[in-house]
Amino acid sequence: MSEQPSEGGGESTFTVIVAAVANLGIAAAKAVAGVISGSSAMLSEAAHSVADTVTELMLLVSLRSSERPPDEDHPLGYGGARYIWALLASVATFVGGGVFAVYDGIHTLTHGQDPGDPLVSYIVLGIAFLLEGYSLRTGLKQASGEADRFGVHIKRYLRHTPDTAVKAVVMEDSAALVGLVLAAAGLLGGQLTGSGVWDGVASLCIGVLLVYVAWVLGHANSELLIGRPLPAQMRAAVRAELLADPHVVDVLELTTLLQGPREALVAAKVDFRDMSTAGDIEQACDRMAHRVQERFPAVRRVYLDPTPGPAQDSGVSPAASSR
Numbered sequence: 001m002s003e004q005p006s007e008g009g010g011e012s013t014f015t016v017i018v019a020a021v022a023n024l025g026i027a028a029a030k031a032v033a034g035v036i037s038g039s040s041a042m043l044s045e046a047a048h049s050v051a052d053t054v055t056e057l058m059l060l061v062s063l064r065s066s067e068r069p070p071d072e073d074h075p076l077g078y079g080g081a082r083y084i085w086a087l088l089a090s091v092a093t094f095v096g097g098g099v100f101a102v103y104d105g106i107h108t109l110t111h112g113q114d115p116g117d118p119l120v121s122y123i124v125l126g127i128a129f130l131l132e133g134y135s136l137r138t139g140l141k142q143a144s145g146e147a148d149r150f151g152v153h154i155k156r157y158l159r160h161t162p163d164t165a166v167k168a169v170v171m172e173d174s175a176a177l178v179g180l181v182l183a184a185a186g187l188l189g190g191q192l193t194g195s196g197v198w199d200g201v202a203s204l205c206i207g208v209l210l211v212y213v214a215w216v217l218g219h220a221n222s223e224l225l226i227g228r229p230l231p232a233q234m235r236a237a238v239r240a241e242l243l244a245d246p247h248v249v250d251v252l253e254l255t256t257l258l259q260g261p262r263e264a265l266v267a268a269k270v271d272f273r274d275m276s277t278a279g280d281i282e283q284a285c286d287r288m289a290h291r292v293q294e295r296f297p298a299v300r301r302v303y304l305d306p307t308p309g310p311a312q313d314s315g316v317s318p319a320a321s322s323r
Contacts (some may be wrong), residue, residue: 012165012261015062018138019169020056022131023070023176024048033124040108040285041186042121044101045128048179050212051097052172058089059165066260076301077258080225087221089293093172095215101207108200118187125187129180134171142166160231163261168217175213179206229255230264234296238266241291242304247276247284252307265301266292281306285310 027049034042062085070077140154143166149155158167186202188197229235235256242251253269270288272281289302 001306012142013060014165015139015142015169016056016059016063016165019135019173020053020060022135027053028130029124030128033121037121037187038146039118039120039121039183039187039190040104040199041183041206042124044097044104044203044206045125045179045183047100047104048176048206051095051210051225052176054092054096055089055168055172057093058085058092058166061085061114062089062216063165066293074263075257076259079160079263079264080320081223082260083164083221086168087225088169090214090221093210093217094290098207098210098214101203101210105200105203105205105207108196110204116193120297121187122184125180125184129177132173132176136170136177139166139169139173143170150223161261164217164221164259165294167220171213171217175209178209181208182206224258226260228258230258230266237295238292238299239268241295242270242288244291245284245288247272248288249273250309252309255288259300262298264296264299265303267303267305269305269307272306 014147028041030046030049030114033039034046062082065085066077066079066082068078068081143158143161144154146161146166147154148161154160158170161167182202182205186199189198190203198278230238238256239251239254241253242248248270250271251268253270259264259265270285272284276284285304285306288304292302293299
């Protein structure tokens with residue numbers, strides 16, 4: 001993506017709240033239907049919805065935590081808190097949904113199960129499909145709007161966005177719809193054949209699906225926790241802004257860091273012209289910082305270090321200027 005990170009914090013919160021409310025009601029309905037019908041797949045789906053609800057609650061905590069302003073103990077802010085909570089949310093999806101579903105599926109296949117009346121389960125699955133579809137629509141609407149603003153395809157946006165809350169909602173709701181179809185297929189297979197094998201296989205498939213979603217989300221959040229730079233096109237644009245100043249000879253080193261969906265840091269070692277005075281360099285650093293921040297509002301901090309280039313004699317460089 002070639003633009004600044006997303007600035008839709010309010011939209012992200014609304015998207016997560018919609019998903020949490022939908023999943024909470026769905027979880028209760030699935031659990032009741034699973035007990036009545038004796039369906040392993042329905043109980044796996046109930047665990048799936050419970051895990052999704054816990055995930056969304058953690059995402060809400062992450063959104064609130066990351067909005068705290070910088071202070072003396074955390075001068076760079078709390079943007080990383082979002083990714084810690086989001087990583088814990090992916091663990092909840094893995095343990096609460098994936099592991100339970102795989103275990104329940106294996107238990108059904110090894111111990112057998114007599115299919116019960118699937119009518120209630122079909123009704124619950126239909127209602128759940130509508131609610132999950134609405135939640136997914138809300139997430140996709142936000143993601144599509146952000147993708148259009150960046151001028152990229154929505155798939156590319158979801159793959160690279162630092163707004164992991166929206167990414168989590170879209171992936172989990174998509175997995176939920178697939179899981180509902182699998183549960184319905186397991187119920188239908190058991191109804192037609194009188195065998196609980198279909199239900200156990202459906203539960204296993206749901207478990208594998210959830211483990212995959214948890215791995216993808218965990219990997220995305222771990223990358224951001226370790227430290228991910230701005231997109232290549234944006235880094236090139238930042239470098240161009242620095243080189244555009246008449247006192248700059250070269251940008252020797254450029255380091256960028258995403259600290260959150262709406263917060264980034266830029267640091268650079270800059271080679272200035274030999275004839276530039278200390279005052280010229282100070283004014284140029286302030287000017288360049290303003291230009292970068294005006295073009296990319298998400299860049300909250302710009303640190304510029306005047307550094308002699310390889311062609312210059314080594315010596316004491318002017319004092320670093322930062323903003």
